[in-house]
Each structure stands twice: as C-alpha cells, then as structure tokens.
Amino acid sequence: MEQHLDRAAIRAAAARIAGHVRPVSVVPAADGVWYALEHLQHTGSFKARGARNFLAAHADAGTLPETGVAMASGGNAGLACAWAARELGVPATVFVPATAPPVKVEGLRRYGADVRLTGDRYEQALTACREFASDTGALLGHAYDHPLMAAGAGTLLDEIRSALPGLDAVVVAVGGGGLFAGVATAAREYGVRVVAAEPEGCRALHAALEAGRVVDVPVRSVASDSLGAPRVSQDALDAARLGAVDAVLVPDAAITGARRALWEEHRLVVEAGAATALAALRTAPQPLGDRVAVILCGANTDPSDLVP
Template identity: 80%
Template sequence: MEQQLDYAAVRAAAGRMADVIRPVAVVPADRGVWYALEHLQHTGSFKARGARNFLVAHREAGTLPAAGVTIASGGNAGLACAWAARAQGVAATVFLPVNAPRVKVERLRGYGADVRLVGDRYAEALSACREFADESGALSSHAYDHPLIAAGAGTLLDEIRAGLSGLDTVVVAVGGGGLFAGVATAAREHGVRVVAAEPENCRALNAALQAGRPVDVPVDSVAADSLGATRVSADALAAARQGDVDSVLVPDAAIVAARRGLWEEHRIVVEAAAATALAALRGAPEPLGERVAVILCGANTDPSDLTAPTPDRQAVR
C-alpha cells in the first residue's frame, strides 16, 4: 500500500477522523501562549490519530488481515493501536521494552491487546515485532515511521488553527518524528513556524539535521519512554528541511520543571514528553511568536511524583 506524506494525506486522514477523534481544545495559558490539550485525546495521547488513520486506510484498501495488527511501542503508540484495532474488530499484538511504564502496560491489556515485553530498548522490541509479523501474517504498524501514522498526527495542526486564529508558531516535542512530521507538513501549507523540541540526550532529529541523514543516537532522558527513538524517520527529516522549522534541545531539569509547573500552575498532568515542548518555550532566549501554541501531546504517566515533596524544589521550579 503505497503512501506519501503531504498535505493531501493529512486532509484525507482528517476525513477518517470524523466523529471519532476528539477535536483538540486550545486554551490560553500566558500572554501570547496557548496550550493544545491533546493529552485529553482517546488513549491519552495524539497517537490515537495515526493509529485510526492507519487501520481505516488499510480497511478501505482491503489490506487489513484477519491476523490483525502488530506494533512495537514504548507505550503510547501501542495503546493507540490497541484502541483502534478494537474499533475495527481485529486483534492487536503489542511489543514493548521491559522497562515500559507499568501504567501503560496495564492500560494496553485493558484494551484487549496481547502484550509482549522484549529487551530494554525500542529497537529490540521492534525486531521481535517484525519477526512476529513475518510468522503470523499480521499487519505491521509502526510507532512513528509511516506516512499514514504521520498524516493522522498532522490533523492536529488544522484543529489548532481552527481554535486559535492567527497562529504563527507551534511547539512540538520530537521523538521518532511522527507527530512532528505530520504537524510540520500541515504547518508548511499555512506558513506556520514549527519549533521542534527534544531532550538533550534524545536528539534524533537534531542529530539528523547536523549529519544530513537519519543517524543512530544514544537515548538517556527523563522523557525517554516516549521520546527515546534511536533514529528519526526520513519523513521527519524531510519536513524539517522543507519548512520553517527550528530544532531546540532542552535539559532534563527543564523538562521536570515544566511538567511540575503545569501541575502547580494549571493542575494539568502530562508525561515528560509533553512537558518537553513547554520546556523549549520557557527556555527560549526570545519570544517564539505573537500567537504560540504548545502541544501537550500525552498524559500516560504516574502523577504521584507531582504531589510528592521534592528534595530540592529550586531545581525543578
């Protein structure tokens, strides 16, 4: 099933979302800044968009097998795949690293997925997933590296524009690049600047831009469970080269501070990946724009550490 990532693919994905995906709420935060509350999406993250688009497109094309779908995921993509598969009446087999957050594993099983824990890195779970797909005939999905997945995620941008007229900048966290690639593709259509935020030690897109091609990077960050891809997708790199895009790296301390700040200031609970986008905004040496939207992309996290005392509060405020 041949696909390419362009704005037409994003618009086609939007048609497959109708009456199923929750349109993102855009709310004012600070002067000139709005939050796109995508953490309120089905399954707790933006990944539901790509999963829905991927499976419905295959259903429409007659390429959704009886063996169902399989995916390797740090958690959120697996949740979305299991949710979308249940809606399509097919089985989902999800491979995760053994260190995946327990809250995500439990929720996966709640969606009826067959959960298989393999290795301690995403790449190991991905290898096992590919072997399973070859043996079983299941449709192999991907956490981020597929045009249908990215196009589904890209539907967020037009919804943000509908909720925030005059949008000039959107800030988005980047792991493997599915969300970024889709959002940047749609943003380019409308002349919207994109700020791509990554942890300093999970910098797959930033490293690819420097190298001129996707390259493997080490993964070591508080946000690694969602942003810990060792290599960015080719679509993400292409989107970063073609549009008005800035690549920004943020330290873990700033991510922790942003996540706690969202809780203390707004009572918003998000995972570290979502806080990475806000950390980039807070750390910017100058304003990013007059009307800036920060995508809060996921909330599959244990909130207990937000209400517990911290040893050094100055380090996280």
C-alpha cells in the same frame, strides 16, 4: 498500498478519522501562549489519530488481515494501536520493552492487546514484532515511521488553527518524529513556524540534521519512555529541512520543571515527553510570535511524583 506524507494525505486522514477522535481543545495559558490539550485524546496521547488513520486506511483498502495488527512501542503508540484495533474489531499484538512504564503496560491490557514484553530497548521489541508479523501475516505497523501515522498526527494543526486564528508558531516535542513531521507538513501551507523540541539525551532529529541523514543515537532522558526513539523518520528530517522550523534541545531539569509547573499552575498532568514542548518555550531566547500554541501530546504517566 503506497503512501507518502503531504498535505493531501493529511486532508484524507482528517476525513478518515472524523467522528472517531476527540477534537483538540485549545486554552489560553499566558500572554500570547495557548495549550493544545491533546493529552486528553483517546488513549491519552496524539497517537490515536495516526493509529486510527493507519488501520482505517487498510480496512478501506481491504488490506487489514483477520490476524490483526502488530506494533512495537514504548507505550503510547501501542496503546493507540490497541484502541484502534478494538474499534475496528481486529486483534492487536504489541511488543514493548520490559522497561516500559507499568501504567502503559496496564493500559495496553485494558484495551485488549496481547502484550509481549521483549528485551529492554525499543529496537529489540521492534525486531521481535517484525518476526511475529512475518510468521503470522499480521499487518506490521510502526510507532512513528509511517506516512499514515504522521498524516493522522498532522490533523492537529488544522484543528489548532481553527481554534486559534492567526497562529504564528507551534511548539511540538520530537521523539521519532511522527507528530512533528505531520504538524510541520501541515504548517508549511500557512507559514506557521514550528519549534521542534528534543531532550538533550534524545536528539535523533538534531543528529540527523547535523549528519545530513538519518542516524542512530543513544537515548537517555527523563522523557525517553515517549521520546526515546533511536532514530528519527526520514519524513521528519525532510520536514525539518523544508519548512520554517527551529530545532531546539532542552535539558532534563527544564523538562521536569515544566511538567511540575503544568501541574502546580494549571492542574494539568502530562508525561515528561509532553512537558518537553513547554520546556522549549520557557527556555526560548526570544518570543515566537503573538499567538503560540504548545502541544501537550501525552498524559500516560504516574502522577504520584507531582504531589509532595
């Protein structure tokens, strides 16, 4: 089944996942700033949108095998895959590094996934996942580098604009770039500016922009469990080149501070990856517009360190 990421793919994804995912809530946070509470999505992250779209598209095309789906993940994509597979009645086998946060591993098992702890890096889990899919005939999914995943994630932008007419800019955290690619592709139609926020220690998009091509990067950040992709997708790099996009880097201290501020000021519990978007806004040198949405993309975290 051939796919590519464009506005039509996002519209198709919106129709495909309607009634199966939670519409995002958008709430005021400060003057000119709103939070898009996607951390309240099924499985605790935006990934549910892409996973549902990916599996439903294959089910509609008759290409979803009885052996189910296999995916490698740092946690959130695997959770979404397991949830969507359960909804569609097929098995899910999820390969995660042994270093994955226990809260995410426990969640995978609650959703009924066959969890395979493999190596200590995402690349090792991905290699094992590909071998498993080849041996068993399971449908091979990807945590972020797939047009159907990105298109599902891109459905967020229209929901945010519906709740917030006149949207000037949206701030989104970037790991492998699935969410960013989808949102930026949708945003181009409306002239909405996109701020792509990466931790200084997880700079796959920055490195790709500097090199002019997708390259591997080392990963080391407080947000690496969700934003620690070793390389960004080609769709993300293309989106960064084509649209009104600002790519920014934020230090771990700013991410930790933003995460704590979300708790202390709003009683919102999010993971460090989600807080990266707010950290970028808080450190921005100039205002981004009169109406700015910050996507809080995930909440699969241990909140114990938020309470003194």
